Amino acid sequence: MILSIARTALVALRRDRASLALSFVLPVAFFSIFAVIFGGQHNTTPRVTAIVVDQDQSQGSQQLVNALKQEGSLNVLTDHSSKGKSAEHEPYDAASAEAAVKAGDAPVALIIPKGFGAHPISFGPEHAGTSIQMLNDSSDPIAPQVVMGLLQKAAMTSMPEAMAQQGMDYSSQYVGGFTPEQKKRMEEGLADLRKELQTKKNEPAAAQASDDNGFAGIVRVDKRSVVGQAQNNNIISYYAAAIGVMFLLFTASGSAGSLLDEAESGALDRVLSSRVTMSTLLGGKLFYNTLLAFLQLVIMFLWGWAFFKLDFFAHIPGFIVMGICSSVAIAAFGILLASMCHTRAQLGAVSTLLILMMSAIGGSMFPRYLMPPAVQKAGLFTINAWAIEGFNKVFWYDQPLTSLWPQVSVLLAVALVLFLLARRIARRWEYA
């Protein structure tokens, strides 16, 4: 008897494609996404982008910059063209580097000041040593730590002769100087060090493998947050947008499912036999779903303002622009899904699968900067990524409305394309 009951359930499951997808496809898909994101499968860690401005242009500072460029975990930008935004090789200066961090182009910028090559060490008499300035975006708490560690490592591995030279100079100044014989030996030692360094540059992998034990703090770094330091709990705005968009997607697809209910009950036939056309009907659904999504966002952000000190009322115009654009794209997505599916159960399965995957790679579950570059690029195919980026520009980076044009353009274009696709597919309900 027990076997009969189990067999009946198994047969029913086999014929229910929606449940099958939720039972077997979703877990495997999710497992794969997380495996790729966290690098277990490809053994890669996300590269941190850092802008480096070399104001010193000394041999030591250039060696340091070159060493940073060789770090596999860093994506070093020294000029605008390397970011892909300009064909010109215009180098960053301190002001443009700070602006780039504020604009979210990179989470960290390092400014190597004049005189650094002459006094690179952070310790010594009078606490000499010229400080490297680190400008960072506090929305990314990980990047500055990564860059700081790699900077110290690069300093140790790239400029040992400069370090030794300066140590020698200090000794000469405060201890009374070396004898000619001592000076000669030390010069020979430094020459060997330079030769060894050159050999290591030609074998970067070997150099990295053998120099993992450098000690921190050899160069002085002044860290300064240029974004987010004046705001309270900005991560709240990130998650209000990130979680909000994910749940809006669920709500929109569920709400658009009313089309399927109406088709099943015959109400759709009746509506379409009146003066209402399919375009009008879908337009009405799009309007309603947009309104619903926008209201959900308003409630979410108001909640953040009331309980988590989210600075909502200072960003109303940006919120309205991003809220409407995100909502209309999400609403169109829901209508497209509903028009593609034949039953509510099918819609439930397809939307769950798609939305969770979109949310995972689009940044609704954890920040995209933690993901490998390939996954970050894949995330650009999701509504989540563009919406979250837009909200971050508003709430985190305090950027003006004009800076939102890429996000607004993409979201509105997505909405238009998805709606036109839905309209096309909905022809199946229109006439027989």
Add this chain to the structure above:
Amino acid sequence: MPSSAAPVSAIHSVSPPPSTAAPLKVNGLVKRFGQIVAVDGISLELRAGECFGLLGPNGAGKSTLIRAIVGRVIPDAGQISVFGFPAASTQARLGLGWVPQELALYPRLTARENLFAFGRYSGLKGAQLRDAIAWCLHWAALEDRANEVAGKLSGGMKRRLNMAAGLIHRPRLVLMDEPTVGVDPQSRNRIFEMIEALRQTGTTIIYTTHYMEEAERLCDRIAIVDHGRIIALDTRDGLVRGSFGDRSQVTAHVAGSPHAVAAWVKSHGGRLADGLAQTGAESIFSIAEFTVESPTQIAALLESASAAGLELVDLSLRRPNLESVFLHLTGRELRD
């Protein structure tokens, strides 16, 4: 519940102005779904104010014909005009109302909200819409349930609301597709009263049903559709005369050996009904049906039964009805 359906004359309509054109003209309509010919050259014309019955087995093409008239199916050939306007045109849509077989309502909206929605979709607004809703609620005897969500209404109430939603814009041609499916006798009577009230206003009705007695009661003319064609079209009496002339039907319950019964039925051109009748615990009878030109032929049936050693337990004579015509024309084989 009011004792009779409400008068309808005072209600505004968004229908096109009255014209001399026939309420509905269908000419050579053909609709194919792949290899299946659902409608195969149907032509018909309705007269103003008549109730036109559309009968046929499942899959005969009735629903496709109805959906073509309301503009939900695009014909492969032929023309349809509603009050002189092509089907699916705005004027045609405003001139006709459709009561689908399904309960095509918004279950989470109240009866009043449903009527409001469908009224707006038909172009009504303001006082015109309010008056139309009030009339519909009264006509369907739903005034005291107006604020109840449709999903919680009884089956009969849902059916009446379904009809009212199709008539909210007061069309002059109404297509009703099995409006009494699944309702109790009381609700069915109420629906008949509603339809008769409509007819008194001159509304033309196409009435599709599988209940023959409903068609006999309500319809002026009846078309029987099968395999996508109209195989008979006349008044109820005309159809009976056309199929049976002045003949009557005799039904006999007879006991005896199966071979003797079969031979007796065959010798008189009759047929054995499916199954066996049983009266009491022991006796099992065959049921035989015959068509006779006059009642005097019954004596010959009795005599030959006696001669064959058969026992006639029961014998009844009746004039053929619409069901007889329907089965005569469409056969007794199951269609689905």
